[in-house]
Amino acid sequence: MTLEAIRYRPGSLQILNQLLLPQESVFDEIRSVQDGYEAIKSMKVRGAPAIAIVGCLSLAVELQAGGGGDDLVSFIRDSLSHLTSARPTAVNMGRAARELMEFTENESMDKATDQLRESVIGWIEEMLERDVNDNRKIGNYGAQHILSGVPRDSVTILTHCNTGSLATAGYGTALGVVRSLHALGRLKRVYCTETRPYNQGARLTAYEAVAEGFPATLITDSMAALTMRERGITAVVVGADRVVANGDTANKVGTYQLAIAAKHHGIPFYVAAPSTSCDLSLESGRDIVIEERPPEELTSINGVPIAAPGIEVWNPAFDVTPHQLITGGIITELGVFLPSELQAALTGRLTAL
Numbered sequence: 001m002t003l004e005a006i007r008y009r010p011g012s013l014q015i016l017n018q019l020l021l022p023q024e025s026v027f028d029e030i031r032s033v034q035d036g037y038e039a040i041k042s043m044k045v046r047g048a049p050a051i052a053i054v055g056c057l058s059l060a061v062e063l064q065a066g067g068g069g070d071d072l073v074s075f076i077r078d079s080l081s082h083l084t085s086a087r088p089t090a091v092n093m094g095r096a097a098r099e100l101m102e103f104t105e106n107e108s109m110d111k112a113t114d115q116l117r118e119s120v121i122g123w124i125e126e127m128l129e130r131d132v133n134d135n136r137k138i139g140n141y142g143a144q145h146i147l148s149g150v151p152r153d154s155v156t157i158l159t160h161c162n163t164g165s166l167a168t169a170g171y172g173t174a175l176g177v178v179r180s181l182h183a184l185g186r187l188k189r190v191y192c193t194e195t196r197p198y199n200q201g202a203r204l205t206a207y208e209a210v211a212e213g214f215p216a217t218l219i220t221d222s223m224a225a226l227t228m229r230e231r232g233i234t235a236v237v238v239g240a241d242r243v244v245a246n247g248d249t250a251n252k253v254g255t256y257q258l259a260i261a262a263k264h265h266g267i268p269f270y271v272a273a274p275s276t277s278c279d280l281s282l283e284s285g286r287d288i289v290i291e292e293r294p295p296e297e298l299t300s301i302n303g304v305p306i307a308a309p310g311i312e313v314w315n316p317a318f319d320v321t322p323h324q325l326i327t328g329g330i331i332t333e334l335g336v337f338l339p340s341e342l343q344a345a346l347t348g349r350l351t352a353l
């Protein structure tokens with residue numbers, strides 16, 4: 001049983017407000033697409049897969065309450081486009097929107113409004129189960145790949161940001177690999193970075209690690225190179241918000257410097273993400289739009305100012321790790337691929353974006 005961030009039953013959606021963790025566990029009610037948009041934008045819910053799932057479920061609950069009226073197709077189109085605009089870098093919401101719109105248009109050809117409403121809700125509800133199943137596979141593939149390099153030993157992993165149950169429908173991606181290693185009795189320790197600028201590592205990964213009983217140590221982002229040199233790191237495993245055709249990967253800011261440090265220390269660097277986080281329509285990481293967040297996320301903590309008043313701030317939420325630095329591989333639910341193998345492995349298995 002892993003932590004639960006999304007509580008859904010037909011007609012009701014609640015999300016764990018991740019801005020309040022770990023001090024408070026409060027579930028917020030999401031009643032509409034606008035509630036979903038605001039929860040995503042403000043990062044009450046976060047993590048590429050969770051964003052897509054909550055976005056689509058917010059549409060499901062509004063549909064269940066009769067939203068959309070008679071022009072359901074237009075309502076669904078407008079809702080999905082609004083939800084996709086909340087955070088631009090992670091591709092999962094955009095992909096889900098595209099697939100759901102295609103499904104809606106096909107279904108609308110021979111279904112009455114009420115039947116169409118039910119089919120769309122059904123499609124959305126399946127997302128939850130699909131995501132957990134994919135994450136279990138990612139965990140298993142990743143653990144086996146890492147262990148194949150160290151046949152007898154337990155392993156020490158360094159991870160960044162939060163990629164666990166709270167960032168997905170359950171189990172997690174990069175933290176899912178850690179979970180699988182722990183379940184196999186082969187996890188010596190996981191080091192998690194605090195993850196500036198928003199501290200998801202200190203607040204969320206650490207919370208999940210403690211709750212699940214992983215042997216875990218929190219470090220500052222600026223200690224990562226030192227930790228690699230001094231603490232016997234076997235592999236670095238991070239998540240992804242968008243992996244493009246050549247394998248370049250956008251992930252939480254700070255990932256790029258981890259990959260450089262890993263290369264210097266000869267440590268394999270892995271990206272763990274479902275194929276829904278891959279975007280073969282973009283050739284290289286230069287084409288990825290990087291979300292910029294408000295300066296206040298850097299200049300204050302929980303509303304308490306910490307920076308010199310008047311200082312200018314640059315606060316990109318993500319950076320792009322060049323594929324050459326992803327030396328371990330990209331762990332997906334379909335297997336582990338080198339960046340150079342990704343495009344061929346996923347062609348024909350992903351819908352076009």
Ligand SMILES: CSC[C@H]1O[C@H](OP(=O)(O)O)[C@H](O)[C@@H]1O
Pocket residue numbers: 046047048049160161162163164167168173174200238239240241251252253317
């Ligand atoms: C499995 S989550 C992938 C990804 O999501 C995080 O972004 P954010 O916290 O800004 O939503 C982070 O980059 C994770 O690696």
